[in-house]
Amino acid sequence: MSQITQLMTNKVDTQFLNDVIAGLSQRQKNLPCKYFYDDVGAALFEQITELDEYYVTRTELSILSQYSQAIAQLLPDNLSIIEPGCGSGKKIAYLLAHLVNVKSFVPFEISSEMLNYSLAHLSPLFPELAIAPLLGDFTHSQMVKQLSREAQLETQTNLVYFPGSTLGNFSPVKAIEIMKNFHRLCGINGYVLIGIDLVKDRQVLLDAYDDKKKVTAAFNKNLLLRINNELGADFNPEQFTHQSRFNEKLSRIEMHLSSDCEQTVRLNGQLFHFAEGESIHTENSHKYTLAAFSQLSAQANLRLEHTWQDQRGYFALCLLRPL
Ligand SMILES: C[S@@+](CC[C@H](N)C(=O)[O-])C[C@H]1O[C@@H](n2cnc3c(N)ncnc32)[C@H](O)[C@@H]1O
Structure with a gap:
């Protein structure tokens, strides 16, 4: 392990x-x-x-299943891949199946449980792959700088893979900061591949x-x-x-x-009062439109180069490059 x-x-x-x-x-x-x-x-x-109701994962997997080969063809050999918030690690497996000579894979998680899931899933599927799991917080810019410096990532060509619409969990200001961190992690010639959930029926x-x-x-x-x-x-x-x-x-x-x-909750000697409701x-x-997402990316100095969507237009995988 x-x-x-x-x-x-x-x-x-x-x-x-x-x-x-x-x-x-x-x-x-x-x-x-x-x-x-x-x-x-x-x-x-x-x-x-x-x-049944949670279309997000199913839809993104269908896009990966259909387009992974096409995506891999746009990426160079010998990539190092970093996946912040990798979760169970199931999605990267689609890309790994088509990429040539991946140098290393860095699953980067805040949850040790999720990190262990991803290792248990990927190690048997890709026994030759060099996996370097990281426990940390990708929203923490200092942490990302430390990682980037120690692994000399800025001078390499890397892919930052960020599926699952996790970016959507953050305010636009924080999302820009996170994408700036990804810009740093991918290196000047690198790639960022982000899954975003699109605006749809309420x-x-x-x-x-x-x-x-x-x-x-x-x-x-x-x-x-x-x-x-x-x-x-x-x-x-x-x-x-x-x-x-x-x-x-x-x-x-x-x-x-x-x-x-109406209730009161005690934590560490402090009381927190809740009114009913x-x-x-x-x-x-x-939830983004592609135009809104493209504008957001530009503010992190990333250019939207390609998108892949499902037929209903529920979800998009977006390939970005440093501007
Ligand atoms: C919505 S899940 C997505 C999981 C996976 N990427 C997918 O597409 O199925 C979000 C994942 O990001 C991780 N995560 C959330 N915030 C994080 C943070 N600040 N730093 C590192 N990992 C984080 C969670 O532990 C969780 O595994």
């Missing part, structure tokens, strides 16, 4: 606690979605990807984040259980209701946990 490297190892729990306290102290309470993926959250996310979107089997609700509420387990809070998830809302103005799905009653905003998933 490949050795996992942990970037900036210390202070992980302190960071989690600080982020949670900061989020719950806001007028609109919020929690960062990067903490969804403990072992239970990772397993629930895998179930979400199989749900009900399709709402259902995708609020399925009938309530798996997404369990995934959302698991964040409260994780905060209880790891930070000693006393949330009662039974007293919160999962909601998916579409924010038309910002073109995004929002996930919330709405308090069913008050929510914690837990995730955003921005």
Whole structure:
């Protein structure tokens, strides 16, 4: 099994606690979605990807299945590939099947559970592939700079692969910052391949984040259980209701946990009061048009060169190059 490297190892729990306290102290309470993926959250996310309503994974896989060879033909041999937020690692397998002499593959995850999933999936499929797993936070610019410097990535030709519409979890300002990090990681002659979810019928979107089997609700509420387990809070998830809302103005799905009653939650000696109906905003998933995405990329000095879509125009894989 490949050795996992942990970037900036210390202070992980302190960071989690600080982020949670900061989020719950806001007028609109919020929690960062990067903490969804403990072992239970990772397993629930895998179930979400199989749900009838959750078209996202199925659609992106269909695009990969149809176009991976064409995509690989646009990429050079001897690439190093970095996949921030690699999840289960299933998607990169489609590209790896068509790429020649891949030098190394760096799955880069905040969740050790997800990193282990991806290793377990990819190692047997590609026994010759040099896999260098990294545990870290791709939103952390200092961490990305450290990685880029230590691995001398800026002087190489790399592919940064970012599927799953994970970019959509971030505000436009943060998405630009993340893409600037990718610009750094891919090197001056490199490539960035990003999966984005496209604007579509509102009900399709709402259902995708609020399925009938309530798996997404369990995934959302698991964040409260994780905060209880790891930070000693006393949330009662039974007293919160999962909601998916579409924010038309910002073109995004929002996930919330709405308090069913007036209640108080204790965390680290602090009390957080909830009025009945008050929510914690837990995730955003921005939906793009290709024009809007192209403009966003340009602000990160990346040029949109190619796109591949499914027939319904639900999802797009976008190949970008440094400007
Ligand atoms: C929506 S899932 C997508 C997984 C996979 N890329 C896919 O397409 O199926 C998001 C993944 O990104 C990881 N992730 C979220 N925020 C992260 C961060 N700030 N740094 C590193 N990984 C992160 C999560 O642990 C999770 O595995």
